[in-house]
Amino acid sequence: xxxxxxxxxxxxxxxxxxxxxxxxxxxxxxxxxxxxxxxxxxxxxxxxxxxxxxxxxxxxxxxxxxxxxxxxxxxxxxxxxxxxxxxxxxxxxxxxxxxxxxxxxxxxxxxxxxxxxxxxxxxxxxxxxxxxxxxxxxxxxxxxxxxxxxxxxxxxxxxxxxxxxxxxxxxxxxxxxxxxxxxxxxxxxxxxxxxxxxxxxxxxxxxxxxxxxxxxxxxxxxxxxxxxxxxxxxxxxxxxxxxxxxxxxxxxxxxxxxxxxxxxxxxxxxxxxxxxxxxxxxxxxxxxxxxxxxxxxxxxxxxxxxxxxxxxxxxxxxxxxxxxxxxxxxxxxxxxxxxxxxxxxxxxxxxxxxxxxxxxxxxxxxxxxxxxxxxxxxxxxxx
Numbered sequence: 001x002x003x004x005x006x007x008x009x010x011x012x013x014x015x016x017x018x019x020x021x022x023x024x025x026x027x028x029x030x031x032x033x034x035x036x037x038x039x040x041x042x043x044x045x046x047x048x049x050x051x052x053x054x055x056x057x058x059x060x061x062x063x064x065x066x067x068x069x070x071x072x073x074x075x076x077x078x079x080x081x082x083x084x085x086x087x088x089x090x091x092x093x094x095x096x097x098x099x100x101x102x103x104x105x106x107x108x109x110x111x112x113x114x115x116x117x118x119x120x121x122x123x124x125x126x127x128x129x130x131x132x133x134x135x136x137x138x139x140x141x142x143x144x145x146x147x148x149x150x151x152x153x154x155x156x157x158x159x160x161x162x163x164x165x166x167x168x169x170x171x172x173x174x175x176x177x178x179x180x181x182x183x184x185x186x187x188x189x190x191x192x193x194x195x196x197x198x199x200x201x202x203x204x205x206x207x208x209x210x211x212x213x214x215x216x217x218x219x220x221x222x223x224x225x226x227x228x229x230x231x232x233x234x235x236x237x238x239x240x241x242x243x244x245x246x247x248x249x250x251x252x253x254x255x256x257x258x259x260x261x262x263x264x265x266x267x268x269x270x271x272x273x274x275x276x277x278x279x280x281x282x283x284x285x286x287x288x289x290x291x292x293x294x295x296x297x298x299x300x301x302x303x304x305x306x307x308x309x310x311x312x313x314x315x316x317x318x319x320x321x322x323x324x325x326x327x328x329x330x331x332x333x334x335x336x337x338x339x340x341x342x343x344x345x346x347x348x349x350x351x352x353x354x355x356x357x358x359x360x361x362x363x364x365x366x367x368x369x370x371x372x373x374x375x376x377x378x379x380x381x382x383x
Contacts, residue, residue, distance in 0.1 A: 041176075060107060176249045
């Protein structure tokens with residue numbers, strides 16, 4: 001017997017009430033049965049994989065894209081499981097279907113399916129294939145809260161949805177993560193795992209609030225200038241930043257998250273419009289490829305990804321934009337096989353191409369029409 005979720009949440013303390021209200025707000029926003037909050041998305045993924053591994057001890061492999069956040073590999077290794085990298089298309093970022101089919105077997109515990117940059121990917125076939133061998137699908141919507149696929153929010157179409165509440169994410173409380181599921185049995189599994197999480201201390205809550213205020217300052221164009229010049233924006237690329245602590249989200253973060261949730265769609269709409277305006281300018285350039293969202297997708301464009309024809313031109317454009325104080329990025333500088341050479345699998349040409357040729361452009365609400373035209377002009381001057 002599995003307890004109804006309403007019963008599982010009875011008897012909560014005052015300090016847990018903020019989290020429960022935020023969870024309920026997220027469940028209503030996503031239209032899903034259950035959401036569970038943690039201090040980071042990495043901690044949430046760790047708890048999930050440990051729980052799944054305990055429930056299915058004969059399975060030890062986790063499939064994931066060969067180009068994505070390297071911290072995912074660290075979490076998988078921390079759980080004692082084996083990451084297996086699947087190549088992606090350099091045109092769309094979707095899984096290479098042949099590699100995926102080859103590696104999906106009875107040893108696979110989970111497939112991590114990513115919606116990069118807030119651009120929804122077609123997930124139905126991957127879910128169907130994974131279920132044929134008894135594997136679960138973890139839908140990584142860390143960059144995509146609010147994006148939709150066929151009218152449904154991303155993150156609710158796999159067996160589990162993973163979201164980040166960290167800096168630079170659609171709904172940011174300067175740290176935190178969330179897992180969701182629409183299955184009562186899976187919800188019970190998550191509830192049991194989350195029972196182990198220690199609460200955030202008052203000191204952790206105070207530091208979380210300080211981080212949030214500093215992040216708000218840093219994301220303003222004037223504050224970004226200081227962050228960029230000191231190199232703090234590159235901290236997430238360093239292995240030292242891939243760590244995590246398994247504990248609950250702090251009450252102050254939950255309160256802030258609930259307050260911000262009501263404005264998420266409005267912020268995403270601004271990003272979507274800015275992304276489309278930028279894409280319209282750049283698609284006419286013969287040396288730039290802007291991955292198009294599928295007709296069924298409603299992206300949020302957390303950042304606009306563009307692929308330049310050569311690595312040399314990518315670097316030239318990066319420095320041109322950087323010098324002009326445009327918040328340009330190169331995202332992950334390397335494909336995962338380059339970061340974790342101990343992982344043996346087939347070649348990953350698509351992932352390598354993305355790592356060498358990708359630029360990401362800002363879409364935030366501070367961006368003006370003048371800024372967009374300026375970015376387009378700088379690209380054209382790099383012809």
